[in-house]
Amino acid sequence: METLFFLIISFVAIVSAILVITCKNPINSALALIMTFFCLATYYVMLDAPFMAAVQVMVYAGAIMVLMVFTIMLLNIRVDSSKKHSHKLVFGSIIGFFTVLNSIIVIVKGRAALPTGPYSGEMIQKFGHTELIGREMFTNFLLPFEVTSILLLVAIVGAVILAKKKI
Amino acid sequence: MENLNSYLIMSAILFAIGTIGVLTRKNVIVIFMCVEMMLNAANLSFVAFSRHLGNMDGQIFVFFIMTVAAAEAAVGLALIIAFYNNKESIDVDDVSIMKW
Numbered sequence: 495m496e497t498l499f500f501l502i503i504s505f506v507a508i509v510s511a512i513l514v515i516t517c518k519n520p521i522n523s524a525l526a527l528i529m530t531f532f533c534l535a536t537y538y539v540m541l542d543a544p545f546m547a548a549v550q551v552m553v554y555a556g557a558i559m560v561l562m563v564f565t566i567m568l569l570n571i572r573v574d575s576s577k578k579h580s581h582k583l584v585f586g587s588i589i590g591f592f593t594v595l596n597s598i599i600v601i602v603k604g605r606a607a608l609p610t611g612p613y614s615g616e617m618i619q620k621f622g623h624t625e626l627i628g629r630e631m632f633t634n635f636l637l638p639f640e641v642t643s644i645l646l647l648v649a650i651v652g653a654v655i656l657a658k659k660k661i
Numbered sequence: 662m663e664n665l666n667s668y669l670i671m672s673a674i675l676f677a678i679g680t681i682g683v684l685t686r687k688n689v690i691v692i693f694m695c696v697e698m699m700l701n702a703a704n705l706s707f708v709a710f711s712r713h714l715g716n717m718d719g720q721i722f723v724f725f726i727m728t729v730a731a732a733e734a735a736v737g738l739a740l741i742i743a744f745y746n747n748k749e750s751i752d753v754d755d756v757s758i759m760k761w
Contacts, residue, residue: 515682586684590677597673611716630717649732656739
Protein backbone atom coordinates (compact mmCIF):
# COMPACT_ATOMS: atom_id res chain seq x y z
CA MET A 495 0.00 0.00 0.00
CA GLU A 496 2.75 2.39 0.90
CA THR A 497 4.67 1.44 -2.24
CA LEU A 498 1.64 2.22 -4.36
CA PHE A 499 1.28 5.58 -2.63
CA PHE A 500 4.95 6.28 -3.19
CA LEU A 501 4.60 5.48 -6.89
CA ILE A 502 1.57 7.74 -7.29
CA ILE A 503 3.35 10.63 -5.57
CA SER A 504 6.47 10.03 -7.67
CA PHE A 505 4.41 10.09 -10.84
CA VAL A 506 2.76 13.38 -9.90
CA ALA A 507 6.11 14.88 -8.89
CA ILE A 508 7.85 13.92 -12.12
CA VAL A 509 4.96 15.04 -14.34
CA SER A 510 4.73 18.41 -12.62
CA ALA A 511 8.53 18.80 -12.72
CA ILE A 512 8.47 18.18 -16.47
CA LEU A 513 5.63 20.70 -16.79
CA VAL A 514 7.83 23.29 -15.05
CA ILE A 515 10.43 23.12 -17.82
CA THR A 516 8.05 22.72 -20.75
CA CYS A 517 5.27 25.28 -20.12
CA LYS A 518 5.52 28.41 -22.26
CA ASN A 519 3.87 30.70 -19.73
CA PRO A 520 5.91 31.27 -16.53
CA ILE A 521 2.72 31.34 -14.43
CA ASN A 522 1.95 27.75 -15.42
CA SER A 523 5.52 26.79 -14.58
CA ALA A 524 5.12 28.37 -11.15
CA LEU A 525 1.90 26.47 -10.47
CA ALA A 526 3.51 23.17 -11.54
CA LEU A 527 6.45 23.93 -9.27
CA ILE A 528 4.06 24.40 -6.34
CA MET A 529 2.68 20.93 -7.11
CA THR A 530 6.22 19.52 -7.02
CA PHE A 531 6.81 21.16 -3.65
CA PHE A 532 3.65 19.60 -2.25
CA CYS A 533 4.79 16.17 -3.46
CA LEU A 534 8.11 16.72 -1.68
CA ALA A 535 6.22 17.65 1.49
CA THR A 536 4.39 14.33 1.18
CA TYR A 537 7.73 12.55 0.95
CA TYR A 538 8.87 14.28 4.12
CA VAL A 539 5.76 13.05 5.92
CA MET A 540 6.49 9.51 4.69
CA LEU A 541 10.05 9.89 6.02
CA ASP A 542 8.77 10.68 9.55
CA ALA A 543 9.67 14.35 9.25
CA PRO A 544 6.35 16.21 9.61
CA PHE A 545 8.00 19.44 10.76
CA MET A 546 10.09 19.57 7.58
CA ALA A 547 6.89 19.02 5.58
CA ALA A 548 5.19 21.95 7.32
CA VAL A 549 8.19 24.19 6.74
CA GLN A 550 8.34 23.09 3.11
CA VAL A 551 4.72 24.06 2.52
CA MET A 552 5.00 27.35 4.40
CA VAL A 553 8.38 28.59 3.17
CA TYR A 554 8.58 27.17 -0.35
CA ALA A 555 5.00 26.78 -1.52
CA GLY A 556 3.93 29.78 0.54
CA ALA A 557 6.57 32.47 0.71
CA ILE A 558 9.00 31.86 -2.14
CA MET A 559 6.40 30.94 -4.75
CA VAL A 560 4.17 33.89 -3.84
CA LEU A 561 7.21 36.12 -4.35
CA MET A 562 7.85 34.56 -7.74
CA VAL A 563 4.24 34.82 -8.90
CA PHE A 564 4.24 38.46 -7.77
CA THR A 565 7.35 39.12 -9.82
CA ILE A 566 5.95 37.40 -12.91
CA MET A 567 2.76 39.43 -12.70
CA LEU A 568 4.65 42.65 -11.91
CA LEU A 569 6.87 42.36 -14.98
CA ASN A 570 3.87 41.69 -17.24
CA ILE A 571 5.90 39.96 -19.92
CA ARG A 572 4.29 39.94 -23.30
CA VAL A 573 4.45 36.53 -24.89
CA ASP A 574 6.12 36.82 -28.25
CA SER A 575 5.94 33.68 -30.28
CA SER A 576 8.43 34.82 -32.90
CA LYS A 577 11.45 34.09 -30.75
CA LYS A 578 12.32 30.56 -29.77
CA HIS A 579 11.58 29.71 -26.18
CA SER A 580 14.45 27.35 -25.57
CA HIS A 581 17.85 26.65 -26.98
CA LYS A 582 20.32 23.80 -26.97
CA LEU A 583 17.57 21.30 -26.18
CA VAL A 584 19.53 18.24 -27.29
CA PHE A 585 22.65 19.28 -25.42
CA GLY A 586 20.73 19.94 -22.19
CA SER A 587 18.80 16.70 -22.48
CA ILE A 588 21.99 14.69 -22.93
CA ILE A 589 23.54 16.32 -19.86
CA GLY A 590 20.39 15.65 -17.83
CA PHE A 591 20.21 12.05 -19.04
CA PHE A 592 23.78 11.38 -18.04
CA THR A 593 23.23 13.05 -14.67
CA VAL A 594 20.36 10.74 -13.85
CA LEU A 595 22.11 7.67 -15.31
CA ASN A 596 25.24 8.32 -13.29
CA SER A 597 23.27 8.89 -10.08
CA ILE A 598 21.21 5.74 -10.53
CA ILE A 599 24.30 3.61 -11.17
CA VAL A 600 25.96 4.99 -8.05
CA ILE A 601 22.80 4.53 -5.96
CA VAL A 602 22.13 0.98 -7.11
CA LYS A 603 25.72 -0.20 -6.90
CA GLY A 604 26.67 1.58 -3.70
CA ARG A 605 25.67 0.66 -0.22
CA ALA A 606 24.69 3.17 2.43
CA ALA A 607 26.16 3.02 5.91
CA LEU A 608 24.19 1.29 8.61
CA PRO A 609 22.14 3.42 11.02
CA THR A 610 24.43 4.93 13.61
CA GLY A 611 22.59 7.86 15.16
CA PRO A 612 20.30 7.79 18.18
CA TYR A 613 17.09 8.92 16.47
CA SER A 614 15.06 5.83 15.66
CA GLY A 615 11.44 5.72 14.58
CA GLU A 616 10.27 4.94 18.11
CA MET A 617 12.13 7.93 19.52
CA ILE A 618 10.55 10.25 16.94
CA GLN A 619 7.14 8.82 17.87
CA LYS A 620 7.80 9.31 21.57
CA PHE A 621 9.22 12.84 21.66
CA GLY A 622 7.83 14.29 18.47
CA HIS A 623 9.85 15.43 15.51
CA THR A 624 9.68 19.14 16.27
CA GLU A 625 11.13 18.73 19.74
CA LEU A 626 14.05 16.66 18.48
CA ILE A 627 14.80 19.21 15.74
CA GLY A 628 14.67 22.05 18.23
CA ARG A 629 16.88 20.25 20.71
CA GLU A 630 19.48 19.61 18.04
CA MET A 631 19.29 23.09 16.54
CA PHE A 632 19.64 25.05 19.77
CA THR A 633 22.48 22.98 21.18
CA ASN A 634 24.85 21.60 18.55
CA PHE A 635 23.93 23.99 15.75
CA LEU A 636 23.51 27.23 17.71
CA LEU A 637 26.35 29.09 15.94
CA PRO A 638 25.18 28.30 12.38
CA PHE A 639 21.67 29.27 13.46
CA GLU A 640 22.89 32.69 14.55
CA VAL A 641 25.01 33.12 11.42
CA THR A 642 21.85 32.48 9.39
CA SER A 643 20.34 35.64 10.85
CA ILE A 644 23.25 37.66 9.46
CA LEU A 645 22.66 36.05 6.06
CA LEU A 646 19.01 37.10 6.14
CA LEU A 647 20.01 40.65 7.13
CA VAL A 648 22.39 40.83 4.16
CA ALA A 649 19.64 39.54 1.88
CA ILE A 650 17.21 42.19 3.12
CA VAL A 651 19.73 44.99 2.58
CA GLY A 652 20.64 43.63 -0.84
CA ALA A 653 17.03 43.37 -1.96
CA VAL A 654 16.24 46.92 -0.80
CA ILE A 655 19.28 48.39 -2.57
CA LEU A 656 18.62 46.48 -5.81
CA ALA A 657 14.98 47.60 -5.80
CA LYS A 658 16.00 51.28 -5.96
CA LYS A 659 15.27 53.16 -9.13
CA LYS A 660 18.83 53.80 -10.20
CA ILE A 661 21.61 51.33 -9.59
CA MET B 662 9.05 3.75 5.34
CA GLU B 663 10.22 2.84 1.84
CA ASN B 664 13.79 1.85 1.38
CA LEU B 665 16.40 4.53 0.92
CA ASN B 666 17.15 3.86 -2.74
CA SER B 667 13.75 4.85 -4.08
CA TYR B 668 13.98 8.27 -2.43
CA LEU B 669 17.50 8.78 -3.74
CA ILE B 670 16.50 7.83 -7.29
CA MET B 671 13.54 10.20 -7.06
CA SER B 672 15.88 12.94 -5.88
CA ALA B 673 18.25 12.22 -8.79
CA ILE B 674 15.41 12.42 -11.32
CA LEU B 675 14.19 15.76 -9.95
CA PHE B 676 17.75 17.11 -9.98
CA ALA B 677 18.23 16.03 -13.58
CA ILE B 678 14.96 17.65 -14.68
CA GLY B 679 16.09 20.85 -12.96
CA THR B 680 19.43 20.66 -14.77
CA ILE B 681 17.72 20.26 -18.14
CA GLY B 682 15.54 23.27 -17.34
CA VAL B 683 18.50 25.45 -16.42
CA LEU B 684 20.39 24.48 -19.58
CA THR B 685 17.57 24.76 -22.08
CA ARG B 686 15.20 27.55 -21.02
CA LYS B 687 15.72 31.22 -21.86
CA ASN B 688 13.35 32.86 -19.41
CA VAL B 689 15.29 33.98 -16.32
CA ILE B 690 12.36 33.31 -13.98
CA VAL B 691 11.96 29.73 -15.21
CA ILE B 692 15.70 29.16 -14.81
CA PHE B 693 15.36 30.49 -11.28
CA MET B 694 12.50 28.06 -10.56
CA CYS B 695 14.58 25.17 -11.90
CA VAL B 696 17.38 26.13 -9.50
CA GLU B 697 14.85 25.98 -6.65
CA MET B 698 13.83 22.52 -7.85
CA MET B 699 17.44 21.33 -7.78
CA LEU B 700 17.81 22.65 -4.23
CA ASN B 701 14.68 20.72 -3.31
CA ALA B 702 16.03 17.51 -4.82
CA ALA B 703 19.12 17.88 -2.64
CA ASN B 704 16.84 18.48 0.36
CA LEU B 705 14.99 15.24 -0.33
CA SER B 706 18.16 13.16 -0.26
CA PHE B 707 19.29 14.99 2.89
CA VAL B 708 16.06 14.05 4.68
CA ALA B 709 16.13 10.47 3.35
CA PHE B 710 19.69 9.92 4.56
CA SER B 711 18.92 11.59 7.86
CA ARG B 712 15.99 9.22 8.47
CA HIS B 713 18.02 6.23 7.34
CA LEU B 714 21.01 6.97 9.55
CA GLY B 715 18.92 8.00 12.55
CA ASN B 716 20.75 11.31 12.69
CA MET B 717 19.10 14.74 12.81
CA ASP B 718 22.02 16.68 11.28
CA GLY B 719 20.71 16.27 7.74
CA GLN B 720 17.38 17.82 8.60
CA ILE B 721 19.10 20.80 10.25
CA PHE B 722 20.99 21.23 7.00
CA VAL B 723 17.72 21.19 5.11
CA PHE B 724 16.62 24.02 7.37
CA PHE B 725 19.66 26.08 6.45
CA ILE B 726 19.25 25.29 2.74
CA MET B 727 15.68 26.60 2.94
CA THR B 728 16.95 29.82 4.55
CA VAL B 729 19.56 30.27 1.83
CA ALA B 730 16.90 29.60 -0.82
CA ALA B 731 14.64 32.27 0.67
CA ALA B 732 17.49 34.80 0.72
CA GLU B 733 18.39 33.81 -2.84
CA ALA B 734 14.79 34.30 -3.98
CA ALA B 735 14.63 37.79 -2.49
CA VAL B 736 17.93 38.98 -3.99
CA GLY B 737 17.51 37.11 -7.28
CA LEU B 738 14.04 38.47 -7.97
CA ALA B 739 15.26 41.99 -7.15
CA LEU B 740 18.05 41.46 -9.68
CA ILE B 741 15.56 40.26 -12.28
CA ILE B 742 13.40 43.35 -11.75
CA ALA B 743 16.45 45.62 -12.04
CA PHE B 744 17.45 43.83 -15.23
CA TYR B 745 13.95 44.19 -16.64
CA ASN B 746 13.95 47.92 -15.87
CA ASN B 747 17.17 48.34 -17.84
CA LYS B 748 16.58 46.04 -20.78
CA GLU B 749 12.79 45.59 -21.02
CA SER B 750 13.34 41.86 -21.31
CA ILE B 751 14.00 38.83 -19.12
CA ASP B 752 15.70 36.74 -21.76
CA VAL B 753 19.10 35.38 -20.72
CA ASP B 754 20.42 35.95 -24.23
CA ASP B 755 20.10 39.68 -23.66
CA VAL B 756 22.47 39.57 -20.69
CA SER B 757 25.64 39.51 -22.71
CA ILE B 758 27.26 42.85 -21.90
CA MET B 759 30.18 41.23 -20.11
CA LYS B 760 30.83 38.70 -22.86
CA TRP B 761 33.93 39.54 -24.93
